Amino acid sequence: MAHAATIGASPAPPEAPPDGTSNAEAVRRRLSKNRTAMFGIRAVLGLIVLATFAPVLALNQPFYWNEGAGPEFPWLRALFNRLLFENAVDLLFNLLLVTAPLVWLAARWLRQRRQDIGAAGAYARCLAAVGLLFVCVSIESLGPLKNPLHFTEKVVNYRLERERLAELGQAPQSLFPLVPYSYRETDPVRGLESPGGTHWLGTDTEGRDVFCRMLFGTRISLTIGVVAVLIYVSIGTVLGSLAGYFGGWVDNVVSRLVEVMITFPSFFLILTLAALIQERSIFHVMLIIGITNWTSVARLVRAEFLRQKSLDYVQAALAMGLPRRRIIFSHILPNAIAPALVSATFGIASAILIESTLSFLGVGDVSVASWGETLNAGRVQQKLWLVLAPGAAIFFVVTVFNLVGEGIRDALDPKLRV
Amino acid sequence: MTDQSAFDATELSLPRPPAGAGAPLLSVRNLAVSFQTDAGIVQAVDGVSFDIYPGETLALVGESGSGKSVTAMSILRLIESQRGRVQSGQVYFEGRDLLALSPAEVRAVRGNRIGMVFQEPMSSLNPVYTLGSQIGEPLVVHRGVSGARARAEAIHLLELVNMPAPERRVDEYPHQLSGGMRQRAMIAMALACRPSLLIADEPTTALDVTVQAQILELIAQLQAELGMSVLMITHDLGVVASVAHRAIVMYAGRVVEQADVLGLFDDPRHPYTAGLFDSLPRIDIGRGASPRLRPIEGSVPDALHFPSGCRFHPRCRFAFEPCAASAPQLRPPPEVGPGDGRLSACWYTEQRPGRSYLTDASAAASPAAESPADDAEPTGSVS
Numbered sequence: 001m002a003h004a005a006t007i008g009a010s011p012a013p014p015e016a017p018p019d020g021t022s023n024a025e026a027v028r029r030r031l032s033k034n035r036t037a038m039f040g041i042r043a044v045l046g047l048i049v050l051a052t053f054a055p056v057l058a059l060n061q062p063f064y065w066n067e068g069a070g071p072e073f074p075w076l077r078a079l080f081n082r083l084l085f086e087n088a089v090d091l092l093f094n095l096l097l098v099t100a101p102l103v104w105l106a107a108r109w110l111r112q113r114r115q116d117i118g119a120a121g122a123y124a125r126c127l128a129a130v131g132l133l134f135v136c137v138s139i140e141s142l143g144p145l146k147n148p149l150h151f152t153e154k155v156v157n158y159r160l161e162r163e164r165l166a167e168l169g170q171a172p173q174s175l176f177p178l179v180p181y182s183y184r185e186t187d188p189v190r191g192l193e194s195p196g197g198t199h200w201l202g203t204d205t206e207g208r209d210v211f212c213r214m215l216f217g218t219r220i221s222l223t224i225g226v227v228a229v230l231i232y233v234s235i236g237t238v239l240g241s242l243a244g245y246f247g248g249w250v251d252n253v254v255s256r257l258v259e260v261m262i263t264f265p266s267f268f269l270i271l272t273l274a275a276l277i278q279e280r281s282i283f284h285v286m287l288i289i290g291i292t293n294w295t296s297v298a299r300l301v302r303a304e305f306l307r308q309k310s311l312d313y314v315q316a317a318l319a320m321g322l323p324r325r326r327i328i329f330s331h332i333l334p335n336a337i338a339p340a341l342v343s344a345t346f347g348i349a350s351a352i353l354i355e356s357t358l359s360f361l362g363v364g365d366v367s368v369a370s371w372g373e374t375l376n377a378g379r380v381q382q383k384l385w386l387v388l389a390p391g392a393a394i395f396f397v398v399t400v401f402n403l404v405g406e407g408i409r410d411a412l413d414p415k416l417r418v
Numbered sequence: 419m420t421d422q423s424a425f426d427a428t429e430l431s432l433p434r435p436p437a438g439a440g441a442p443l444l445s446v447r448n449l450a451v452s453f454q455t456d457a458g459i460v461q462a463v464d465g466v467s468f469d470i471y472p473g474e475t476l477a478l479v480g481e482s483g484s485g486k487s488v489t490a491m492s493i494l495r496l497i498e499s500q501r502g503r504v505q506s507g508q509v510y511f512e513g514r515d516l517l518a519l520s521p522a523e524v525r526a527v528r529g530n531r532i533g534m535v536f537q538e539p540m541s542s543l544n545p546v547y548t549l550g551s552q553i554g555e556p557l558v559v560h561r562g563v564s565g566a567r568a569r570a571e572a573i574h575l576l577e578l579v580n581m582p583a584p585e586r587r588v589d590e591y592p593h594q595l596s597g598g599m600r601q602r603a604m605i606a607m608a609l610a611c612r613p614s615l616l617i618a619d620e621p622t623t624a625l626d627v628t629v630q631a632q633i634l635e636l637i638a639q640l641q642a643e644l645g646m647s648v649l650m651i652t653h654d655l656g657v658v659a660s661v662a663h664r665a666i667v668m669y670a671g672r673v674v675e676q677a678d679v680l681g682l683f684d685d686p687r688h689p690y691t692a693g694l695f696d697s698l699p700r701i702d703i704g705r706g707a708s709p710r711l712r713p714i715e716g717s718v719p720d721a722l723h724f725p726s727g728c729r730f731h732p733r734c735r736f737a738f739e740p741c742a743a744s745a746p747q748l749r750p751p752p753e754v755g756p757g758d759g760r761l762s763a764c765w766y767t768e769q770r771p772g773r774s775y776l777t778d779a780s781a782a783a784s785p786a787a788e789s790p791a792d793d794a795e796p797t798g799s800v801s
Binding site: 312313319335 | 494496499525526527528529530533534536538541542543544545546555556559560604607608
């Protein structure tokens, strides 16, 4: 009996993936068993959908408008009107919104045609196409060719228009989004209004609808997190790879650079850099977060490279006559990137937090709907709802990304702890 | 079948050069490789020269630390990535000195004209890629073949190395294969561009015995089919006997003997080679009074402090005055003459021509001749 108990208590051997699965699939399976991580992933996907579909929920432009002179569709035009959505982040998400059905269909078609890439691969390819389209949309003109999606048009506030016409007794036929306000629409008369029927989460100092700002703030936060992390993961990965692979003076230069970077208290460095820029846009903030945070990724990747480069498959790749670039980036890197990916997922959460902090301190981009800015307004005005709404949003997003990060970390290697 | 043909090839192998072989495919001349370590400079390979002819299998035999792997790695200049330094020498391959080429030119030879198979099949494949993409990669890199064609060719190569169910295996990952299958995949990868020379660095050491035999058979079969040359690095005389046409014996970074396999096994011309055979259990001689195994006394010298003269002399039963004084040259033994392709580096062989070590060793093993010595030195085995 005692023997049986001892044997039963001995640790199970590491789970070998069943036949026909890659390591990536084994990771995916472990991840899908982790309920908190799956909640995190679903929440992140939900946030992305929410950010994309924000104008469907809240905009002062009607989907359908008819004051007797025939039907109009101002909402669709408004999505690419540079006077209403001047920020590139909004443009990107609006483009995503318009192309969402196309992306869905294209991904389904791609999955059927190429079985080997899987759902994630199919969506990644389609979204990359949207990204390319975004670059095209952002370009104002190419020589004589004017970009039809790049236009500025006087913004008509259709909600006010409807109220005006209704007073005259000529109410138009119209269909508005659920919340007929825009996140930049100010109303000096209705500043600091408490939450209620018209403004669900109240209004801020300038009379802007807080619910709208929270909703569009999701776009800013997600973009900040992803872009800033992409910037620093790219820098860190390239420098870490080169340092780890070549060693010698390359390693020396990179390692000393890392040491110099980490001697600065990172947040004050970010604050100083942000304060130095005169006209801050949200992209400056991303860039600043990106160039100050690459050190940890570089160190992780470098350490993995040091371990991996002495393994036999690297020798074999050399003996096959593969170019060094290919050995470093397509043979060693996929084996060395896991710890950096885990740190990147946590990095998204911290980048969002940093951006909110900068906006809270007044060194963010004032033209965007940043949660931190609303939070600061609440602190200054001593209004509870102005603090609670952005506070809860920041808390939720950061928690959710941390859950995903922990899930990925545990799934990649149950023994790994960053 | 294949096993039989490999055996026949051994039986019929001719002294150098093999009939109709013409010019050598690969010529190594005076290769010297050193490593800088904390303790000092280690001279891993010192003045090694040999030729490989088209279509032959040359075995490079020696114990751990004899410099055989370093020699093999130096041919493709892979030793540079392991902090080794080629001090001198030339490696002529297809009319060019590989050691004088630019890194890009060497890269064009690696995996393309010269394939290489390593000792550890478990870790020599990249865990994140399927077999198909790894086997096809040399084709993509060297021949500019498209991905789809590389995959089709990978299936064909897997068939060539007798991988079961190649259409299925091509999309599998290394962790789904056994050691023997991985080694087959490695061989397929090395052969992707149909190289004229395959360097196999102890390809069977990490495999279990039955799989070893299969892999050796496969290499012999592929060599006959594709007409390539094989440089087989091994410490296993059994491997030498089963696949090689000629063999080179290395000791402490130097070549001590070169001979065709039949000659080497029948009549070794260097005391070290003779000692290796004496320390092998044999079932074919000494019926009845089977001789005791005679190990080579002592151990391999420290690479930082090699003995003077012949590096084997402190362990050699036949050592006499000149051995410690100066290093013997690799020369044809006097009674054999230069035409035979036999070479040995031994003062004793040069001065006492015609003595056969194996006979001598057998005599020594008989109780009458040297039994006191045997009693005085109980066999402390050297593995």
